[in-house]
Amino acid sequence: MRIRDSIHSDQLPPSYYTATCNDLEPFSRLEGNMKVNVCVVGGGFTGVAAALHLAERGFEVALVEQNRIGWGASGRNGGQVIGGYGPELSNLSKIEKVFGKDNARAAWEMGVECVDIIKDWVAKYDIDCDLKWGYFDAAMKEREMDELKEAMDTLVGFGYEPEQKVIGADEVKNIVGSDRYIGGVTNMGWGHCHPLNLVRGEARAAEKLGVKVFEDARVANMDFQEGHTIIDMGTCRITADIVVLGGNAYLGRLVPKLASRVLPAGSYIVATEPLSDEQVASILPSDYAVCDQRWALDYFRLSADKRLLFGGLATYSGRHPRDIVAAVKPNMLKVFPQLEDVKVDYSWGGYMGIGLNRIPQVGRLNPNVYFAQAYSGHGVAATHMSAKLIAEAIAGQFERFDIMEKIKHPPFPGGQMFAQPLQAIGMAYYRMKDALG
Secondary structure (H helix, E strand, C coil), rough: CCCCCCCCCCCCCHHHHHHHCCCCCCCCCCCCCEEEEEECCCCHHHHHHHHHHHHHHCCCEEEEECCCCCCCCHCCCCCCCCCCCCCCCCCCCCCHHHHCCCHHHHHHHHHHHHHHHHHHHHHCCCCCCCCCEEEEECCCCCCHHHHHHHHHHHHHHHHHCCCEEECCCCCCCHHHCCCCEEEEEEEEEEEEHHHHHHHHHHHHHHHHHCCEEEECCCCEEEEECCEEEEEEEECEEEEEEEEEEECHHHHCCCCCHHHHCEEEEEEEEEEECCCHHHHHHHCCCCCCCCCCCCCCCCCEEEEECCCCEEEEECCCCCCCCCCCCHHHHHHHHHHHHHHHCCEEEEEEEEEEEEEECCEEEEEEEEEEEEEEECCCCCHHHHHHHHHHHHHHHHHCCCHHHHHHHCCCCCCCHHHHHHHHHHHHHHHHHHHHHHCCC
16 A cells, blocks of 8 residues: 655654665565465565575575665664564463463563564674663552562563663663653563665565565555465556555555454654764663553664654554654653753654554454454564464464454444544553553
8 A cells, every 4th residue: 555644654764774874775566467375465574584584495486666665664663682572471361361270481582582583693694783672661650560569470470581680770770861750670681673674674584595585566456266365456467376464554445344444553763963072971871762651652762873763653543743843852852851952963753553462463354365464563573483384284383373363352433443542542541550550
């Protein structure tokens, strides 16, 4: 689905990531018709990771992306590499409630493995994406501290090995130079990266393994026939035995059943000018990625060249801010008032896919058409796990895929048309809860 509005064009966004991307050379354009074993639709983390997983297993794969690889949420997000397979699954009781006691261990392991996939691929394929470890879940209230400690204990109870530490009020400024937080929990198994360099690096790795990667290939229609699918792009077609749909919030209404279960929600980021060593020491002395615990949360980190990348401002209305800097910078200054005179060099935004239950949606439309979507803003690592589950299923290994496919994902009442105002009301409610505690 082509999207052209105040923050979307057919090109990569005018972001810090685009300005510092290692590889902006175009991938191929599809000319003529072709047949393949597997066609992946969508050139973000889900689609690219699925193509790479499948290529490593020896499948013949073509990938089509409507604009540029990494054009959507994968190349626009905050770059936080965090584990967990669903943002609401913070303790054992929630994991067991969603997946069942028999599958709780496997679900937890997937939440750890999703980060390991990225770590392993960065090393294996020599992907330069500024991957760095260190993450801080920041608390603003005692209730949040209690929940973070419980989540940490859940990880420890399952045998999680990376170092975690409870940070009290007396230590918090060693992590975040702000009066806004009373403490939190650090996790050295989570971190941050340059997401556009990661996704394009993975696409190049897939290409070297034989995946045919096509940009500027907008899918106009899909004809699901018995035993194969025809992916129609107007001037050319791909006939595939198996299809993987990885468009998430940018799949549009190409598949109505999927569109009714995912809501595009806006998120926006600013990047400051490079900061001095003194400024860095005053805001993020440990160079961790940070996220608070509110529904309308802030997330931020340093780039490799010492800019502050600060994001948030979740919107469900479908409308973008007229001025991203004017909308986001006041939130940044609430956290870091010492940056009042710092210049903002870049601002951008995009859509993340939200589901009603905030659990990634992984399944099939028919025996040969797979999909994954709705990561609710936690998709950098989780996408890689969804892609691996799909690759396992295509290879005939359904055990872990079946765990995710069995989860029920209800559609938004009235579809996206009514979901956006309803979610906007819901977000106003949660903003009020954030304010009142």
